[in-house]
Amino acid sequence: MEMLAGLMQGFAVALEPMNLFWCFVGVFFGTVVGILPGLGPSATVALLLPLTAQMNPTAGLIMMSGIYYGAKYGGSTTSILLNVPGESASVVTCIDGFEMAKRGRAGPALGIAAISSFVAGTVGVLLLMLIAPPVAEFALRFGPPEYFALMVLGLSMVVLLAGKSLIKALLAMFIGLWLATIGVDLFTDNARFTFDRVELVDGVHFVVVAIGTFAIGEVLANLTHKDGGQMFEVPKGLRNLMPNWQDIKDSRFAFLNGSLVGFFIGVLPGAGSTIASFVSYGIEKAVSRHPEKFGTGAVEGVAAPEAANNSETGGALVPLLTLGIPGSATTAILLVALIMWGMRPGPMLIQDHPTIFWGLVASMYIGNVMLLILNLPLVPLFAQVLRLPAYVLYPVILGVSIIGVYSVDERLFDVWMVGGFGLLGYLMRRLDYPAAPLILGLVLGDFMERALRQSLMMSAGDLSIIYTRPMAVTMLFLAVAILLTPMFRRANAWRLKAAEQEI
Amino acid sequence: MKRELLLVASLAAAGVPAVQAQGFTPERTVDFLVHTGPGAGSDLFARGVAGVLEKNKLVPQRLQIVNKTGGGGLVAMSFLGEKAGETHMVAFFTSVWYVNPLIRKEAKVTMKELTPVARLILEPSVLTVRADSPWKTAKDFVEDAKKNPAKYKQGGGSISGRDNNTRLVIQKATGAQWQFISFPSGGERVAALLGGHTDLYIMEPAEALEQIRAGKIRVIASLMENRLPAFPDASTLKEQGINVPVIPQPRGMVGPPNMPANVKAYWEGVLGKMVKSKDWQEYLKKDLLDDGFLVGADLVKFTESYTNQMREILKEGGVKVLK
The missing domain is CATH 3.40.190.150 (Bordetella uptake gene, domain 1)
Known part of the structure; x- marks a missing residue:
């Protein structure tokens, strides 16, 4: 009852004309920012921070959150069309999204991304509203051993990302894990593989590797084909540019899976949407009746990660609003904004400022509807990009990639690096090594190493800490089960057959 | 002194006229x-x-x-x-x-x-523990840690930061021993304390106030020369008989x-x-x-x-x- 009253009050706040206006401004800017690779929501929210100081807190928070979840909608656009991941969370979307585009189904891919974003975004807010406090308490029980087990579970997904050869996938993953070790080690403060370069002290930026191996690798690989001219077919007629009923039916489970995975991983401080998108993709493939279609343009392969990455927003707001703990870069800036407006973010925020909380929740329902209305008409428009002939499209991809990489830290060094990783991506493609496991290793490696060492510090070197905690054990067991699948003969035969179909 | 000489020398080297003592206003x-x-x-x-x-x-x-x-x-x-x-x-x-x-x-x-x-x-800082932990003062904690070496854990950032430096000076002065676990972000450090994965954490006063109000944590010492006005009951380390230099x-x-x-x-x-x-x-x-x-x-x-x-x-x- 209390909740209903709160929500009604929230809608009263969110529907005030000014707040509606700022909500629209937020989601609009969010979409634009999401489409541009490199410039992420956290950078944008930070840029706008001084402007919002003058705003009323509710309107300001509504707008900034709008940018946050709006950017998640736009992030898939360049992934699907150009194989350039716009946001780190959209790397997984490239795998099947770009394949769909190659097969003339860019429109349906973009459409399903928008729809799953909407569904998951709404589910995320719903969960934020219904179960925020208990979930926050649950998230606190997640200590280093549990994080470690979660990362192991994540890495076991390599089996599902592997193409023909599991060995090649594992090798790619280990290169990713090695790349993750570059930079200053948090625990000893020693620099690893930095060659005394300031640029490497923080390690290799994830976007650099992703754009290099995916986008630039793709461009280079295609340069060696001589056919040129029109690369993609773009079907005529609006109907073919939108997802059909079958697509939506196929994605039903992906919507649910992505929404839940995204939300619960989002709640964990530090974990983030990139991990959520990988895990939901893995789950989707693992339970699919036709796993062989993944990697060749399966619509669920777009729906699951896009859903996960949107419902993560609702999850990430949970620790911020209920505990005063920011779990991600963007929520850290929202925290600053709250402080700037004279509020003291902490466990009492919702009690102290119910209008702001409920206003925000209500505005997120409204914002998600706005985003769906805003994004769906753009789909046929964006799909036209692929009508460009190869000699225009590839330079465009290169340009977008370089600008995207440069805009992360404004360093030319990163542009050279993306070139290097582009060559690596090209070689991997020629030698038939999958790129996704490399990214998986890079994303999870740092986190996994940290969690393992934190666990061992907690137990003074006793490994049993990792397999005596129930939640950790459950996840490790799942990981082992996934890893052992290919060992069983039948499963292996299935995998080989699946791989053959992929060729 | 030496630094100023350096400055003068470099100014001269850069050919900056010595009379440039006139006012400057940003343009x-x-x-x-x-x-x-x-x-x-x-x-x-x-x-x-x-x-x-x-x-x-x-x-x-x-x-x-x-x-x-x-x-x-x-x-x-x-x-x-x-x-x-x-x-x-x-x-x-x-x-x-x-x-x-x-x-x-x-x-x-x-x-x-x-x-x-x-x-x-x-920037002042206070030593905090979870509200349900047994220690009321830093001295309680130190005594306990002496009896149980390497059992307790302090969360913080990098090992060359203030958090770990404070631990080092207290350990050296008292002979107590506990672990230091690094977490990359402030959010993760607070989460680790509240979730019971670490026992001790150095917090900034503004953040601590809110967590205290919610009944989540307790302040067991002021890490400054004096007690902080916001936490009149939290005595300084020196008052508790722990003689360590204050690290500003x-x-x-x-x-x-x-x-x-x-x-x-x-x-x-x-x-x-x-x-x-x-x-x-x-x-x-x-x-x-x-x-x-x-x-x-x-x-x-x-x-x-x-x-x-x-x-x-x-x-x-x-x-x-x-x-």
């Missing part, structure tokens, strides 16, 4: 460079300073926060280091600006090559190498006016910060002694010190 947007992302300590502080300056119309131009994150401050430091003589950029330093050059091969500049302009605040967490403004003397004088003047303003006093009070205004020769002395203190503590703690 365009001034960049406030910070080494953290938005929302972290230095960024918040720079925004606080900019806010007070703008409100009191002390600087006629726009002030713009520029975030150059990375390398625990090294990226911002080397960025500023390349701007020798630049007149429209200043940065905000904190203890890592002193510590990092001591231990990082990648560091190209130190605070000595840069131009410290003013120390503005000393300074924040202030630093200019690029060879910052022209008139530009430096300009900022000293502006900041001198700012710290007297009512808004500044309110800002300090609201965020529970200590005034630590220091300029000129005193600041040079501080830079010297603080660097030495940090070097000693790091060596004690087994960190490889390069400079």
